[in-house]
Amino acid sequence: xxQLVESGGGSVQAGGSLTLSCTHSGFAxxxxxxxxxxxxxxxxxxxxxAISNGGQTAYYADxxxxxxxxxxxxxxxxxxxxxxGLRPEDxxxxxxxxxxSANCYDPHAESAFNYWGQGTQVTVSS
Numbered sequence: 587x588x589q590l591v592e593s594g595g596g597s598v599q600a601g602g603s604l605t606l607s608c609t610h611s612g613f614a615x616x617x618x619x620x621x622x623x624x625x626x627x628x629x630x631x632x633x634x635x636a637i638s639n640g641g642q643t644a645y646y647a648d649x650x651x652x653x654x655x656x657x658x659x660x661x662x663x664x665x666x667x668x669x670x671g672l673r674p675e676d677x678x679x680x681x682x683x684x685x686x687s688a689n690c691y692d693p694h695a696e697s698a699f700n701y702w703g704q705g706t707q708v709t710v711s712s
Contacts (some may be wrong), residue, residue: 587611587612588610588611589606590682590683590684590702591704593606593706594606597709599710599711599712600712602672602710603670604672604708605666606667606692606708607664609664609704610663615663616640619687620637621690621693622636622656623677623683624680624681629643632647632678634650634667635650635655636656637665638689639689640660641657642658643689645693647694649675650676653670654668654670655667656668665686667680672708678707678708679706679707679708681702683696683699683702684700685698687688
């Protein structure tokens, strides 16, 4: 059974930092593209960052480029997202997702991912 569990969310002031983690079980982690999405209240789910199966290639939404860093540890089945320079508009629930393939052919599209965690809340105050 595929399971994704996020942690590390919290409340910070603008300019602060957080590191989110996602642990997985039930599948060969190194086989798949992995990604982070987020959903703010009243908005659709937005792709934030994605990383190919071996970690060679990372993709970022323009809104987070230069501030967020995605990484993966295939030995520990862990996906991470380092958030720096946080802004109030980064407030959202953040989700870990597993892709449908090894490469991230459509890294920010929900349809390219078929397993999701329950999410972890990030709140940024001004």
